Amino acid sequence: MEFFVDPNRCIGCQACVQACSECETHKGHSMIHLEYVDRAHSVQTAPVVCMHCDSPTCAEVCPADAIKRTADGVVQTARKPRCIACNNCVLACPFGVPKMETEFKLMMKCDMCYDRTSAGKRPMCATVCPSQALFFGTREQIEQLRPRSNAVNRFVFGDQTITTKVNMMVPKYGRAEYVDVTSAMGEQTIGKNITLNILMDGMYNEEDVQ
C-alpha cells in the first residue's frame, strides 16, 4: 500500500483538512496543508502531505536529534522531550510540510496517520477525499485507475535530489517541470498583486462615496 497525491484532481473541498483535524492525536490541528496554487487567478488547490523522504531534510537539519524515521520509512512528528522549537525543520523542508505548533512548543507534521496505516488502514485524508486526489492503495490499483498518469517519487531541488515514500501523480507524456525559483526572487509575488479587473474604474471616487 502506497500513498499517491494527485493535485490535478483536487477540488478544494477541505474535507481532508477537516478529517485530519478530527484525529485524536492532534485534535483541532490539521497536519495537511491545502495550498492555493495561484489564488489571484485560479481556484486550483493542491493538498500537501508529508512526502516521507528517504533522506529527510527536516531530520538532517534538526540540531536536537528530535526527528526520527520509523522502520517502515515514515518520518514522525518531532519527539517531544527533544524538540526545542527552533523552526529549522520548518525552514528546511523543501515541500513546506512541518508545522511549528507554538502552543505546544513542538514541531508537528503529517505522519501518514501512523496509528491507522501501521494497522493496515488508510490515512484519514485518503478515506474522505471525494475526488481521490489523495489515494492510498497498491500500485496496481493506481495504474488501473489512472492510466494516463505516472507516479513520481524523485524530485530535484537545486543540487539536492530527493526520493520519497509518497508518490506524486504527473501526466504520463508530459515533460519534467523546471521551476527556477531563485531567478524570480527579485520579483513581486503574484499572491500580493491582484491583477484581475474586478474593481471597476472610478468605483471608489470621492464624489461617489459622498
Place this chain on the structure above:
Amino acid sequence: MRQLDRETITIPPDGRPENVQPRWRKDFPIDWPQDNYVARRDFTKFMVLTSLAFAVGQLWIAAQNFFRKRRGELPMNRIATVDQIPVGGLLNFSYPTANDKCVLVRSDAQTFVAYDQRCSHLSCAVVPKPSENRIDCPCHEGVFELSTGLPIAGPPRRPLSRIKLEVRQGAIYATEIEKRAI
C-alpha cells in the same frame, strides 16, 4: 514497493556509503530503530564500569578508615580545675588545636559538658544558655539541647561535635572529639 535494507534505510544527503560517513551520523541516527538501539557490548561496558566504580569506592572508604586510625589518638589537654567554674558557668577553650574553639558548660555541680563551638549548620559560634538548658546559634536561630547537643529547632540537622571530658583530681581534661552524624 521499494525494499530497502533495514540497517541503511536513511540515505545521507551526499549519497555515499555508510563507512565513509562522519562518525556523528552513527551517534545521531535518523532512523527510529537505530536511535533506540543499545548494543549488548555498550550495556556490558556500562555495567562493568559502574560496578568497578562501586568497588573502588569501597576500597577508598577502607583506606580512609585505615589512615584515620594511623593518625593516632588526640592529646589529652588540661582545660581548667573544677573550682574555677561555678555552676551554670561557661569556659571557652581550644581543642585539639588553637583554631578549634570549644565551649565548656557546668550545668550542675557534678555535670560538665563541652561542645565544639561551630554550629553544625553553617559554622557560626554557638552560645550556650545553661539557665534555659539550651545552646543557641544567633545566625539562623538554631537551637541545640544543652545536655546532649542534639538539634531541637531551626535549620541545623546534625548535633554539635561533643568533646569528651574527664575529671581527675579536681582538674578537667579534654580527651577526645566525638563527631556525630545523627
